[in-house]
Amino acid sequence: MKHMKRYVSVLLTLAIMLSCTLITMGSVSAAEGSRAYFDNSKYNWAQVYVYAYGTKENAKWPGQLMEKGADGLYSIDFPATYKSENVIFNNGLEKGEGKEQFPENSGLSLKTGECKLLTADSQWVDYGKMDDHAYGFSYTPSGTAFSKDYIEVKLGLKGSKTGSYSIDGSAKKTYANGDTIRVGEGKIGNSTIKLTLTTKGSDAVETTQEYTFKKTFTSTKTTFSAKSDGHTTDAEGGYYGTNPNMQLGKYKTITVDGKTDDWDSSMIIAQGVANDDPRVYMPSSMHEQPWDAYALYGAWDDDNLYFMWEMANTTYIVSPSDNFAASNEARPWRNSIPMYLALSIDPDKQATGKAVGTDKSGATYTNPFVWGCDGGTAKDGGTSFTTHIDTLVAMDSNNSNGGASIFKADTKDTDGTYMFNYDTRIPIGVRSFQAQDNQNGFKIKYANGTKSDSIIGVNGAKGSRKLGDNLDPNSNWVDFKDLGYKSEYGYIYEVAIPLKTLGIDRNYIETKGIGAMQILTYGTSGMDTLPHDPSMLDNANVEYSYDPSTSHEKEDIDNITVPLARMGALLSDTVVNEAPLEINCGADKNSGQGVGTAITLQSEAYNNKGNVSYEFYVNNEKLTNTTTNTAKWTPSKDGSYSLKFVAKDSNGKTVEKTMLYTVGEASSEKLLGDANGDGKVDVKDATLIQKYVVLMADIAPENLSVADYNKDGKIDVKDASAIQKSVLNL
Structure with a gap:
């Protein structure tokens, strides 16, 4: 009997093991392949x-x-x-x-x-x-x-x-x-x-x-402009930013070591977006290195001007099969590629990009661009300037080029503009790559890393992207950190430029201010800038002449037209465009919830002055079950509801927003006040109601109930007046 029990026990154990094996195999096979x-x-x-x-x-x-x-x-x-x-x-x-x-x-x-x-x-x-x-x-x-x-x-x-x-x-x-x-x-x-x-x-x-x-919700940003900076294209908006929150950099001594610990977000002077380099607009170019500028930081002290910029690499998320670009092997210092910091220091000198110098025989020669020219001809595109720029800090991506220099536009051309001068350049390149002994006090360090808490960009590549989607708020914007972005896959560059090489001091920066732009190239043509300039993508979906799988942006001529970021101070003729009071508002649950569902309404103010008071309305009835910026609402019957959110700041500015919310199985969703049935409430609805009252126009039968805006059982001029006041935030 003992042997029989032992035999049965063994069989049961084997059966359980086999069962577990089959279950495991089944779960694996469903996921295999x-x-x-x-x-x-x-x-x-x-x-x-x-x-x-x-x-x-x-x-x-x-x-x-x-x-x-x-x-x-x-x-x-x-x-x-x-x-x-x-x-x-x-x-x-x-x-x-x-x-x-x-x-x-x-x-x-x-x-x-x-x-x-x-x-x-x-x-x-x-x-x-x-x-x-x-x-x-x-x-x-x-x-x-x-x-x-x-x-x-x-x-x-x-x-x-x-x-x-x-x-x-x-x-x-x-x-x-x-x-x-x-x-x-x-x-x-x-x-x-x-x-x-x-x-x-x-x-x-x-x-x-x-x-x-x-x-998503993106608030309007306060912007500024100055005619004297020469810009002909407005700063790009949306997720891009030029001097976000009017930040002008900071007085601070930076240790140039390729680390981000000296920097913080308040020092960002230009904000870019990720995954917006030209590769993404071509169906077959994601195998190449990304040149994707994300954020530019600025600082200064008594001796140096400091910059740090972040570069993003989202390839392993948007195009993981492109093994090289998706790996750390795509780092920008793999090759020696020209990089620039374009500065506006002297407002009386405007450079176009042309450069002049003296050859060994003593003859004067000119090139259309500072870098990448041979015998007066550009080899592969170049960068020119409409926006005011007079100084170029030209370096390379792995700090191996001994010819890296600061070029100043100090030679007047026949048309009154200025040319960069090879003869008066200030060398900043290395004498020994191993020693990294840059000349004239210039310092540069690079490393893997990311400073920003979020990496915002449009998700997609390889033919799924369309030119202009980087400025479209309805593109598929994501925080790549939510999709597994690895901070160590980003790239950091830090530089220090002695103020004496620029001919300025701390007082000049803090009283007059300077303009700044960082320019990434691939060879000699621009691939990305901060602040972002539209010329970086104007030929992104056109084929490169040497390789049709990649972008013509590698060889076109890019003319910079947007305002530069300012450091230290704004220009004297600057006009500041204050962003209006805005609210991001809505419910915590999607429309379509059932009767009896507890719903929280929430409102968040942006660009407000001082404290903000909030009010919440359902079908024009004010909710009282509120906290500072939330309200509780539990619908008691099916139907379509009009939700209204009101915010008022300490300066007396008021903003109002109305939206539709459906409860239960309501099929004909109508927004209260939408008399013409176009899905929104505006002055057109007020005008239609006024015409309806004097028998000059009809309101569709299905819209009569929502035309009664004040819910007093009749449609009259009071409804039109209430809509007008609502639209005008009165």
């Missing part, structure tokens, strides 16, 4: 091939033949050894035979564990998982950011006819394949919205997919 689907309904190719390359190559071009499934989609599986690939779908034909492919250039990213679908309208979307269960999915990628009140999100289904969705924990609502929903409606900016999709297939297994979206 990757799968790609292709919707051929638009292309109608006779045969569909897929070519994969990256860490592995699945076959020589045109790749492998895909199989059509019962769902009408073509699919193929890749083993787990295919870690991170680029895939190109094609019809298997060659040029001259009717060759077609998508995408036209570099492939779509596919990583181990992913299941992706190329839809009929060429969207590359997550498509459930690598098993036979049904899944719901979103055509808008998880992580998408936006600044509008809401975005329309199209929902899809895999292996099921219906599914359900929930936003921010709301009650589940049913949807069919292709339905669209509003995400972000009524929610406060700078918050995350959670979308949950649930469905069941014929196997009765319920699956859940979660997506997150970011609703």
Whole structure:
């Protein structure tokens, strides 16, 4: 009996071990490998091939033949050894035979564990998982950011006819394949919205997919301008900033050691954005080193002018298959590449970029640009200036160029402008690379690192980016630190420039001020500047003449036209444009919550003077359950509600914002006061109501209820007057 018990015990142990092994194997197999689907309904190719390359190559071009499934989609599986690939779908034909492919250039990213679908309208979307269960999915990628009140999100289904969705924990609502929903409606900016999709297939297994979206808010910035600086293009706005918060640098002694501990955010004189270098606008150039300026800091003491700038490398996030650029091997000091600090010191001298010098025979010669010219001709583009610049601190990215110098525009040209002079240059280059013994007191150090707490930029690359998206508030803005940005993958440069080499002192900086811009190049043409100048991207999506896979920005001529950042003091003719009082406001949960849900309304003031008082209204009824800048509200019935937020600062300035919020299953969402039904409340609605009252115009029947703005049961001039006062913040 003892032997029998022992035998049974062993069998049970083996069975448990086998069961655990099978469970483990099952969970691993579901995540192993990757799968790609292709919707051929638009292309109608006779045969569909897929070519994969990256860490592995699945076959020589045109790749492998895909199989059509019962769902009408073509699919193929890749083993787990295919870690991170680029895939190109094609019809298997060659040029001259009717060759077609998508995408036209570099492939779509596919990583181990992913299941992706190329839809009929060429969207590359997550498509459930690598098993036979049904899944719901979103055509808008998880992580998408936006600044509008809401975005329309199209929902899809895999292996099921219906599914359900929930936003921010709301009650589940049913949807069919292709339905669209509003995400972000009524929610406060700078918050995350959670979308949950649930469905069941014929196997009765319920699956859940979660997506997150970011609703952003960016306040208007106080700006300044001075005609005497020569700028012809306004400073770029949005997430860019020239002297943000009117910061002019600080008096402080800096140890130039490649470390960031001497610097803080109050010393930022120019703010850039990440992932905005020219590479991202070309489909095949992400393999190159990034020259991506992110933030420029400034300081001075009695002896030196100090600068520190951060450079970002987001390649391993936006294009991880580009192994070189995504690694630390892409550091800028890998090569000797020209870098500049362009300064405006003497307002009476305006340089255009031209340089003059004397050759060995004593003859005078001129070059169109300081660096990269041969016999009076630019080899590969160059940089010129419309904005006032008179001094160039020219160095290189690994401090190995002994010819690095400070060039001053001290020779007058025939047109009255000034030329930089080779003969009066002040050498700052190294005599020995090993010793790093720079001349005339100049110091430079570089290292891996990041100072900024956030790395803000547009997520995407390789053909997904469009020129101008770096200035569009509705682009997919992200904080790359939320996506795993590694601080050690950023780059830091510190420099010290003795004031005597510039011909100024501390008093000059603090009373007159100077202008400053940092310029990164690739060879001789500009790739990025701080403050950011539009010329850095004007040819970003044009092919480079030597290599069509990369950008023409490496060889074009860039003319600087934006204002420089100021250090120490503003120019005497500076006009400051104060940012208005603004509020970021909304609910803590997305519109569509159920009756009885506890909702917190919140309002945050920007650009205010002194303390701020807040008021909250629901359908024009003031809420009393409030704290300083929040209010509690629990809706008691289904319907569409008008939420109004009011803020007033110590100077008496008032700002008001109104938005729509839906509770329950209300289908005809109407904003209170929106008499013309255009989705907003403005003077046009007041005018329509006035015309309606005197029988000069009609209001659509479905808008009559919201035209009664004061909710007194009738539509009259009182409603029009109340709308006008609301719009004018009266």
